[in-house]
Amino acid sequence: MKKIEAIIRHFKLEDVKNALSEHGIAGMTITEVRGFGRQKGHTETYRGTEYAVDFVPKVKLEVAISDDRSQAAIDTIIKAAQTGQIGDGKIFVSDLSESIRIRTGESGNEAL
Amino acid sequence: MIRRLLLLAICPIVAACLLLEVAAAQDRSESAGDNAGDNTAAQIAALEAKADEALLAGHNGWMLTCTALVLFMTAPGLAMFYGGLVRRKNVLGVMMQCLFLMALMTLLWALYGYSLAFGGNDKGENPYLGNGQYLLMHGVARSWDVATGSIVKPMEGQIPRLTHMLFQGMFFIITPALICGAFAERMKFSAMILFSILWGTLVYCPLCHWVWDGGILAFGAQGAIAGGALDFAGGTVVHISAGVSALLCAIMIGPRHGQGLEDMRPHNLTYTALGAAMLWVGWFGFNAGSELLSDHLTASAFCATHFAAATGALAWACYEWITHGKPSVLGAASGAVAGLVCITPAAGFVNPMSALLMGAVAGVVCSIACGWKGRLGYDDSLDAFGVHGVGGTLGAVMTGLFATRACWDIAAGKPLGLLEGGSVLTGQIAAVVVTWIFSLVVTFVLLKMVDATLGLRVGPEAEQRGLDLSEHDEEGYILF
Numbered sequence: 389m390k391k392i393e394a395i396i397r398h399f400k401l402e403d404v405k406n407a408l409s410e411h412g413i414a415g416m417t418i419t420e421v422r423g424f425g426r427q428k429g430h431t432e433t434y435r436g437t438e439y440a441v442d443f444v445p446k447v448k449l450e451v452a453i454s455d456d457r458s459q460a461a462i463d464t465i466i467k468a469a470q471t472g473q474i475g476d477g478k479i480f481v482s483d484l485s486e487s488i489r490i491r492t493g494e495s496g497n498e499a500l
Numbered sequence: 501m502i503r504r505l506l507l508l509a510i511c512p513i514v515a516a517c518l519l520l521e522v523a524a525a526q527d528r529s530e531s532a533g534d535n536a537g538d539n540t541a542a543q544i545a546a547l548e549a550k551a552d553e554a555l556l557a558g559h560n561g562w563m564l565t566c567t568a569l570v571l572f573m574t575a576p577g578l579a580m581f582y583g584g585l586v587r588r589k590n591v592l593g594v595m596m597q598c599l600f601l602m603a604l605m606t607l608l609w610a611l612y613g614y615s616l617a618f619g620g621n622d623k624g625e626n627p628y629l630g631n632g633q634y635l636l637m638h639g640v641a642r643s644w645d646v647a648t649g650s651i652v653k654p655m656e657g658q659i660p661r662l663t664h665m666l667f668q669g670m671f672f673i674i675t676p677a678l679i680c681g682a683f684a685e686r687m688k689f690s691a692m693i694l695f696s697i698l699w700g701t702l703v704y705c706p707l708c709h710w711v712w713d714g715g716i717l718a719f720g721a722q723g724a725i726a727g728g729a730l731d732f733a734g735g736t737v738v739h740i741s742a743g744v745s746a747l748l749c750a751i752m753i754g755p756r757h758g759q760g761l762e763d764m765r766p767h768n769l770t771y772t773a774l775g776a777a778m779l780w781v782g783w784f785g786f787n788a789g790s791e792l793l794s795d796h797l798t799a800s801a802f803c804a805t806h807f808a809a810a811t812g813a814l815a816w817a818c819y820e821w822i823t824h825g826k827p828s829v830l831g832a833a834s835g836a837v838a839g840l841v842c843i844t845p846a847a848g849f850v851n852p853m854s855a856l857l858m859g860a861v862a863g864v865v866c867s868i869a870c871g872w873k874g875r876l877g878y879d880d881s882l883d884a885f886g887v888h889g890v891g892g893t894l895g896a897v898m899t900g901l902f903a904t905r906a907c908w909d910i911a912a913g914k915p916l917g918l919l920e921g922g923s924v925l926t927g928q929i930a931a932v933v934v935t936w937i938f939s940l941v942v943t944f945v946l947l948k949m950v951d952a953t954l955g956l957r958v959g960p961e962a963e964q965r966g967l968d969l970s971e972h973d974e975e976g977y978i979l980f
Binding site: 435437 | 763764765766820824826828830831834867868870871874883886
């Protein structure tokens with residue numbers, strides 16, 4: 389099993405969600421996050437006082453998925469979230485040692 | 501509300517009808533001769549009493565509405581305007597200061613504040629501070645006169661003294677609340693309370709007496725400094741005193757921990773924008789209500805107030821648009837408040853076109869003044885000085901330029917402002933200087949006293965956690 393964490397643009401969330409759903413991935417978790425990579429922050433001005441805002445708001449999307457379907461999911465996210473501009477975000481993939489459905493106690497791929 | 505408005509509209513009509521009736525009755529009585537005299541005199545007296553009642557209903561209805569509007573300025577108006585500007589960990593701290601002062605200052609006003617501010621003007625013997633004539637609401641509240649067997653209803657001009665006391669009491673509340681913007685996010689709540697009690701008693705009450713109760717700054721009063729100052733609704737009494745004291749507070753309490761390093765952006769500008777709009781509405785009560793009755797000049801003051809707010813908002817936002825490339829919501833909101841502050845002393849003395857100009861000047865100048873703190877190194881967190889101190893000073897001086905006898909013929913036909921050849925400008929500048937020095941000196945002593953007894957600041961750890969938790973054991977936003 390893999391855990392896919394994708395940091396994406398806010399306005400791409402709907403596209404990514406729909407694309408993943410079309411591939412039969414019905415479960416996901418999203419979080420509002422802030423961070424920075426190559427995309428620079430911006431400056432905000434309040435009554436003439438300037439603040440450099442380094443942390444850019446993004447959405448983090450987490451999907452747990454079986455090994456055989458993970459590459460397809462990654463491709464789907466890339467396709468749906470891409471604009472080609474700096475700031476499109478990143479995808480991190482890690483091994484997932486276990487998953488359990490609380491209602492039934494099922495575990496492993498059964499619980500995804 | 502509609503019923504009240506209708507009542508307000510009907511009262512003058514009824515009064516006019518009754519007066520016409522009185523005049524007609526007088527004509528009839530003259531032609532009827534002496535034999536019917538007694539009966540007619542009684543009728544006239546009854547009609548006059550009814551006419552007076554109708555007038556009182558109009559004036560009192562308007563003034564009580566204004567009183568409520570001015571209270572509305574402190575909370576929710578100022579509470580939201582300031583509350584949105586702090587970081588989220590201090591939002592309750594600021595709102596509590598506004599809310600608590602509504603209660604605390606009311607108590608002081610009832611016990612002795614009103615008397616210190618407005619006692620003893622009729623004799624002209626108390627140029628520096630009011631006397632004890634209204635202590636504990638004595639001579640303000642209704643009382644029973646045993647000698648005549650009737651209720652005594654004290655009056656002040658055209659309105660009940662109770663209404664006058666309440667209306668002025670709302671000013672006593674908002675003035676120290678304005679100062680809270682300077683020491684926001686770091687002052688001890690207990691220290692704020694002690695400071696506000698002392699400041700209200702020793703700065704506000706004397707100043708209020710000097711300007712509005714025949715004291716040493718009252719226009720045309722005997723022995724007034726440079727002839728006294730025109731201050732329609734509190735440019736000196738409220739805004740300069742609060743703004744200048746705020747500057748000293750910001751300097752003496754020191755900058756917020758992490759100033760210049762941490763993210764100190766306003767946590768919720770939607771509050772601030774709505775709070776500014778509430779202040780704009782409440783200010784109609786503040787300025788137009790300062791006529792203390794409802795007449796033609798009330799409408800003039802209302803108009804000047806509205807116009808100055810409008811150009812203030814436009815000027816600040818457009819100034820930002822030109823200098824920073826974008827107009828900000830905070831700029832428009834602050835500009836409206838700056839325009840309102842500036843027009844406060846002038847509201848009943850200037851015509852609408854002057855008000856437009858005054859608001860615009862205030863919008864630009866206050867916008868620039870808010871940038872000084874960065875260069876000079878003091879941390880006036882919410883710009884109480886930049887908006888109220890600078891805007892109030894500007895307003896007092898510009899009143900000396902634009903005041904016109906066409907609005908209020910206060911000097912028996914003599915011209916007032918410099919633009920119509922009058923000489924009130926010297927009195928305005930003198931009042932500004934006196935108010936600055938007095939506010940600075942007394943505030944300095946009070947802050948030293950409070951610092952020595954309670955300490956002004958919360959500890960660094962408490963400041964880091966935020967005043968909501970460290971001073972009140974609460975959080976503003978609990979999101980499940």
